[in-house]
Structures are given as structure tokens and as C-alpha cells.
Amino acid sequence: MQRFLQLSAEEASLALRPTLVKGRWKNPMISLRQQATVKKVAIQNGTVGSWTPGQGGWLEAWDTQKKHTVMRPPKGHANERREEDRVKKIQAAMATMPKKIEEHRAALIKAKPVKGLEKWLNETSAY
Incomplete structure (x- = not known):
């Protein structure tokens, strides 16, 4: 943390972000928790918007941009998601139901x- 406070504004800006070194990402010099502490101290001291090597501060350019996200609809329950398919399946089955009922009744009689x-009459032979 003391090393961070001794850096210039440009070096401090680079120290807050991870860097790509030989194809591998290297962690920032100070962690996000420590960055939050530096920012809180700067707010308390009123040094937000300026950086003084040795004393600290915080520049607005160092704030992380919040990602804009689009709200996805909730997943819901499985039976609610499958309701449309289930209704179509039932309607298709109900369309063939009269024929199936007739076949079933005929099979019962048979x-x-x-x-x-x-x-x-079936046992006796006709003359």
C-alpha cells in the first residue's frame, strides 16, 4: 500500500488494473478491497479528483465502469414453461379420442x- 502511494498518477492507474505479461494475467498491485479502502480514505479527506504522490487521492478515471445488463425473464417453474407444448399434445390426443373410444367399445364387446x-346358434350347425 505504501509503495502504491509513492507512484505517479499514470503508474497508479496501471497498478489498479491486471496486466497481461507473456500471455498470462498478472494481478493488480493492490487488491480490489485495498482499492476500496484508498477510495474511502480519499472521500473522507476530500481528495477525490486529484492524486498527490505520497499522500494519495483518487481520480474519477480509476472508477470501474458498471456493465449495462439486460434483464432476462425469470426462468419460472418447469410445468409453466412446458404448458404450451402440453396443451398442444392434449388437443391432438383429444382430436383422435372419438375414434379410440369406438375402437375400445368394439374391443370390449368382442x-x-x-x-x-x-x-x-354358433355351436349348432345350420341345416
Whole structure:
């Protein structure tokens, strides 16, 4: 921290940012926590907007720019997200339902064992 306060304004500006050295990023000279402390002290001392080597301060150019983000819609619950597909699937199934009901009723009638007169008529041979 003392080394940082001895730097010129240009050197201090570079010391606040990470640097790319031989393809690898090197950490800033002082951490973000320490940067926040330097800024708070500058605000308390009224030295924001100026930099004096040995005493410190803070320049507005050193403030990090906040990223502009676009709000994404909330993800919601899975059943709410899939509701449209589910409704389409149900409507498609309901369109074929009358035919399926008729086939089912016919299968039920066909599956019943033959009783009474029908059985007797089927067993006896016609003349």
C-alpha cells in the first residue's frame, strides 16, 4: 500500500488494473478491497479528483465502469414453461379420442364370451 502511494498518477492507474505479461494475467498491485479502502480514505479527506504522490487521492478515471445488463425473464417453474407444448399434445390426443373410444367399445364387446342363444346358434350347425 505504501509503495502504491509513492507512484505517479499514470503508474497508479496501471497498478489498479491486471496486466497481461507473456500471455498470462498478472494481478493488480493492490487488491480490489485495498482499492476500496484508498477510495474511502480519499472521500473522507476530500481528495477525490486529484492524486498527490505520497499522500494519495483518487481520480474519477480509476472508477470501474458498471456493465449495462439486460434483464432476462425469470426462468419460472418447469410445468409453466412446458404448458404450451402440453396443451398442444392434449388437443391432438383429444382430436383422435372419438375414434379410440369406438375402437375400445368394439374391443370390449368382442372380448366378452358368447352366452346363451348366440352360443347355442354358433355351436349348432345350420341345416
